[in-house]
Amino acid sequence: MAWSEILGQSFALRILRTHLSKERVAPAYLFAGPEGVGKRLAAFELAKALNCEQSDGLPAEASAQAGPCDRCASCSRILRRMHPDVHLVSPQGAIETIRIDEIRHILGRIALRPFMARAQVVILDGADRLTEEAANSLLKSLEEPPASARFILLTSQPSDCLPTIVSRCQTIRFQRLSTEMIQRLLVSQQLCAAEAAPSISRLAQGSLSRARRLAEEWPAYQQMTAHLGAEQAARWLEWAIPNDRQEQAQWLAGSIAWLRDVAVASASDDTLLAHADASSSIRRQAGELGRDRCVDAALQLIEVWGSLEQLVSPRLVGSLLREQWLELTQPAR
Numbered sequence: 001m002a003w004s005e006i007l008g009q010s011f012a013l014r015i016l017r018t019h020l021s022k023e024r025v026a027p028a029y030l031f032a033g034p035e036g037v038g039k040r041l042a043a044f045e046l047a048k049a050l051n052c053e054q055s056d057g058l059p060a061e062a063s064a065q066a067g068p069c070d071r072c073a074s075c076s077r078i079l080r081r082m083h084p085d086v087h088l089v090s091p092q093g094a095i096e097t098i099r100i101d102e103i104r105h106i107l108g109r110i111a112l113r114p115f116m117a118r119a120q121v122v123i124l125d126g127a128d129r130l131t132e133e134a135a136n137s138l139l140k141s142l143e144e145p146p147a148s149a150r151f152i153l154l155t156s157q158p159s160d161c162l163p164t165i166v167s168r169c170q171t172i173r174f175q176r177l178s179t180e181m182i183q184r185l186l187v188s189q190q191l192c193a194a195e196a197a198p199s200i201s202r203l204a205q206g207s208l209s210r211a212r213r214l215a216e217e218w219p220a221y222q223q224m225t226a227h228l229g230a231e232q233a234a235r236w237l238e239w240a241i242p243n244d245r246q247e248q249a250q251w252l253a254g255s256i257a258w259l260r261d262v263a264v265a266s267a268s269d270d271t272l273l274a275h276a277d278a279s280s281s282i283r284r285q286a287g288e289l290g291r292d293r294c295v296d297a298a299l300q301l302i303e304v305w306g307s308l309e310q311l312v313s314p315r316l317v318g319s320l321l322r323e324q325w326l327e328l329t330q331p332a333r
């Protein structure tokens, strides 16, 4: 792994390497950008660069130029995610939050002297998932971390992060990957059949991790869209809406992407459709439903999606979804 292997993020990486070469690495960064575009990889790469033993004694500029070696004890421990001074904190529990006890634990760790690192690094993946208490307990450390510590916060939802957190970090923006790049990676890494790569890359919306997930679930996804495009979309709902939380999230993501296409089809040509293979079904539904109903239904589904974590019963979510979808597929009044 090297900086050059993080694709499509030359702007963000240039800033980080400049900070390294000028020895001006910030105490706290916020890497903000869509899910699955390399934020976490870049965070671990920065942790390696800060600690690589090959750069001991080298001027900062030369070591930033060379990048971390990937071979020394420090790099190889970070690569294996087994470095005692590089900490990864991720959301936990059913509602996926980062709680105050986890932040206290990590602050306790970095208050001690490092085992082997020059810089202890805390990578906090999900800055938008910090509870308010947890965020408050972190503020002072973000501003004045212990001498050897650096924080790297990651988020795909910067607008959901507390302003007090954002203002204490230096924000680095990560971009969506291009459809062409995702298509190339899907094929070169043999993640899906070559003929599925164009469709999956269009649906991935710039996120390689989304593309990977879609590639894994591709037969099920195709089955679902075949149903969404069927003449009588309402009828298969009785069995098609899953009662399992994770499958519901996938169903919602697929349905929202589908509705977006139906709305787009009523206003433009097929080149903008993510489900280009199903353009004739999409055009037919666009004629039947109209753009406004599609947009309204998509917004309702997005709302259900947002509350998926809070609703205790997946069955309740299932019946809400059925209701929304039936309403949409009723003939226009």
Ligand SMILES: [Zn+2]
Binding pocket: 051, 052, 053, 054, 068, 069, 070, 071, 072, 073, 074, 075, 076
């Ligand atoms: Zn190294």
